[in-house]
Amino acid sequence: MKDVSAQEARILRASEGLFFRFGFQRVTTEQIANEAGVSKRTIYAFFPSKMSIVIRSFVSAGREINASIAAMHLDDPAQFERCLRSFLVAVANGSGRFSAPLVFDLTTADPRLGARLLKARTNFLSKRLRMILDKGLQHGAIRKSMNMDATVVVTLMALDCLLHPESRQALKLMAPLPETVVDVLLRGVRPK
C-alpha cells in the first residue's frame, strides 16, 4: 500500500515538473512515464487522463494549504502574525506548481474545465485568506479601515506575481525574498 502511494506521488511530481516547463498539451504520457520511471500502464492505473493528473495536482496543493491552516493557532492573538505569514508563504510555494504555459494550455485545452479549475483555486485561497484576516480583525491585529475584499484580491495577486518562480525569473533585478514581500504586505513601506 505504501509502495503504491509512493508511486502515485512520483507520477504526480514528475507530471507537475513537466507541466510546469512545457504546459499541458505538449506533455505526453510517455514523457511522464519516463520521468517518473514507471510504465504507461501504471500511470493509467492511477490516472484515467492527463487532465485528471492536473486536477489531482490542484487538489493536493489545496490539501497542503488546509493542513498548514489546521496546524495554526488562529485563536491565539499572540500568534496571529506568525499564522498569517506562514499562510502567505505556503500559498506562494504552492502556486509555484502552476506556470503560465500550463495555465494558458488548460484554458485552451478545455476552456470550461480550465476556467473552472483556476476559478476554484482563486476562490479556495480567497476564502481561507479572508477567514484568517477576519480572525485578525477580531484580535485587533488587522487595520479596520481596510476594504477586506479588495485586500484579499491584492494580497493574492502579490503572491502570484511576485513569488511565482516564473515571475522571479522574469524580474531583471534580484527577485525579492518571500519574507520581504510578506513584510511589505504586512507593514507597508511607510515608516512607523
Place this chain on the structure above:
Amino acid sequence: MHHIEQTLALSATDIELRDRLTGLSKDFFLKQGYNSSTMDQVAKKARVSKKTLYRLFRNKEAVLRAVIHSIMNEIEDITTPLFTNDTEPFAVRFERLVVQISPQFANLRSLSSMKEMRDVSPNTYEEFEVWRRIRCAVLVGMVTRARDRGEISTVFDLNEMIEIYGALHNACMDYSIAEDQGVPAKDVYVAFSDVFLNGILEQGYSGASKQRHTV
C-alpha cells in the same frame, strides 16, 4: 513630439479631426481589439470618408501609434506633476498616482494586449517600452527622494521595493482578476496603495512580533 513630420503638414482643423479620429479608434480598439477593428468602422462612426481617414493616417498601424501616443500623453499629464512636486507628502501623491493612473494602464493592457501590439507594430511596441522605462526611472527618482526625506521606511532595499511596487501594479491593472472576484477595479487600486503604504497589520497590536525581517 511624436508626430512632428505628420502634424507639420496639417492645418489646425486637420489636427482637431485627427485627435477626434484617434479617440474614436481608441474606443474601438478597447472594445473589440485591434485586429477586429477596421478603418471602415472608424470612418463611418466619425462620418468622414475613408479618403480623409487615409489622408490623416497612412494605415491602420499609424492609427494604433496615434492611440498609444495619446494614452502615453494622458499618463504623462497625470504623472509628471505627481512625480515632480516634492512639496506634497509622498503618501498623498502615491495614493493619487495609483488611483488616477491605473485606468489608463488598464487601457493599455487591454489594447494589447502588449503581445498583439508587438506583432502588429514592433516599432510602436519598442517606443512604448523605452517610454515605460523612462517613466519608471522618474518614479524611482520620486521614491528615492521621499526615502531621503524619511517618508519611506529604510528597512527595505530600494530596488526590491520598486520591484514589488512594479509587479503589484502590473497585477492590479489586470481588470479580469478583480472582476472575477466581484471587486470593482477601483477598490483594488485603492487597496493596493493602502496595503503598500500602510500594511495589513494594525500597528502595535498586542501580538505583534517586535522583530522584523531585515534585508
